[in-house]
Amino acid sequence: MRASIRLLCSRRAPAFDLGGGCTVYLAPPQALLHHATGAAGSFALALAIPDAPALLGLTLYLQELIAAPGGPLLGVGELSSGLEVVLGP
Numbered sequence: 657m658r659a660s661i662r663l664l665c666s667r668r669a670p671a672f673d674l675g676g677g678c679t680v681y682l683a684p685p686q687a688l689l690h691h692a693t694g695a696a697g698s699f700a701l702a703l704a705i706p707d708a709p710a711l712l713g714l715t716l717y718l719q720e721l722i723a724a725p726g727g728p729l730l731g732v733g734e735l736s737s738g739l740e741v742v743l744g745p
Contacts, residue, residue: 659697660723663688669717669738676728681719681738688718705743714743 666682673679693699705711720736727734 659693661693661699662690662721664719664721666717667715669740674729678729678735680735682717685719711743716741
């Protein structure tokens with residue numbers, strides 16, 4: 657099953673319950689990129705991160721918005737769990 661996915665990114669993660677089993681972990685979320693899953697519903701993504709000292713220790717939060725008709729998010733989708741990413745060695 658293929659699905660349309662939007663990867664969201666934020667610098668803060670306040671966790672806001674939307675009901676129906678959906679929690680937004682980003683505030684305010686910004687769309688990072690749009691992609692699709694493979695036939696089995698999975699995907700892999702490689703993101704290049706610049707070797708810039710100013711980014712060391714930067715914390716980002718990522719979450720997927722998945723198009724899923726009839727899903728728990730307003731009947732049109734669902735959200736993945738949030739992922740915290742800290743840049744550094």
